[in-house]
Amino acid sequence: MEGVWKSYGARSVLRGAYVRVEPGSLQGVTGENGAGKTTLLRTMVGELTPDHGEVHREGEIGYCPQEPTVNPLLSVSQHLELFRVAYGLPDTGHAQELLEALGCPAAMDQQVGTLSGGTRQKLNLVLALMSRPALLVLDEPYQGFDWDTHRRFWHLARQMRDDGQAVVVVSHLLHDLQHFDTVYELRDGVLVEGVRER
Template sequence: MDGVDIVVPGGCIAGITGENGAGKTTLLRVLLGDLKPDAGRVLFGGSRGYCPQVPVLNLSLTVAQHLLLFKTAYRLPSTDRAEGLMARLNFASCLGQEAGKLSGGTQQKLNLTLALMHDPDVVILDEPYQGLDYESYQVFWELAAELRDCGRTVLVVTHFVPDATPFDLLFRLSGGRLHAEERSQ
C-alpha cells in the first residue's frame, strides 16, 4: 500500500471495498495494530469493536459461555445488550448450543454480537454479512444505521458492495491506494 489516508468521523458508516488481493487485509491489520505502518499513524477516538471475517470462536463453548467470557473481558455488568442483539439477529434460542454446532451464518451472528456487545465507539467489520441470510443482512444494516445515529464510527471492509446506499463514505482500494468513490445521493 502506498499513502493510504482515511478519516472516518463519528456518526458515519464508511466502506472500503476492493478486489481480492487489493490489500484490504493488510490495511485492516494496520488499523488494528497487528502491523506497523511504514509511515504515519493510526488514531482512534474511544473504544473499538472488531468483527473478523472468520468467526473467532471457541467451538466447544456454548453461546452463553461466549457471552459470559466477553462480558468479563469487556467488564460489563450484564449480557443484556448481547442478548438484545441476539434477539434482533434471530438466534436467541441458541444460547445453550455449542458454537461448533451452529451454522456458519449463526456463527457470524455470534461473531457480530461479540463485537458489538460493549457498545464500542468505533466498529471495524471485516466482511460482516458473509453467510448471513437476507433478513439478517437487513438487520445488520439497521444496526449499523443505529450505531451511526448514536455518533459511532462504523467501518465496513468488504470485497462486495451490493448496494452503496447505506454508506456515508465509500472508498475503493486499488493498486495499493485508497480512492474515494463518487456517490450520488
C-alpha cells in the same frame, strides 16, 4: 490513518493510505480480492504495525474479522459471559438484544461448534459490538448470512451510526454501496474516496 505504508517482503500492499473516520459515520471499503482490504483494517485496529505513516485512535475499538474467532467447545452464553468480563460490562443484556436484532435462534446453551456457519458469524459480530465501542471495524461481517439477516445487519449498522458510533465495513457487494455515507476503494494500495448520500 495518515500516509500508511505496509509491505510483505517486496510487495507493497498499502501505499500512503489516508482515511479519517468520524463519529456518527458509516464508511465502506471496497476493492478487488487481494487488494489489501484486510491488511488495511488490521492496521487500522492495531493488529499490524505500519512500515511508515501513523495511525491515531480514540476510544474503544470493536473488530469483527472475516473468519469467526469463536471457540467451538464453548456455548453461546459462555462466550457472552467471557467477553462480558473482558469488557467489564455489568451484564450481557445488550449482547442478547443484538442477537435478537440479528434474528439469532435461541441457542444460548448450544456448543458453538454445532451451530451453522451463519449463526457462528452472528455471534462473532455480536462479540465485537456488545461493548458499544466508539469505532466498529467490520471485515465482511455478514459472511454466511441469509437475505433477511443481511437486511437486519444494515438496519443495525444505520442505528449504530445514528447513535454516534463510527462504523467501517469492508464489502464486495455492489448493492451494499447505497448504505454508506462514504465509500473508499482500495486501488493499487491507495484509498480513493467517493461520497454516497444517505
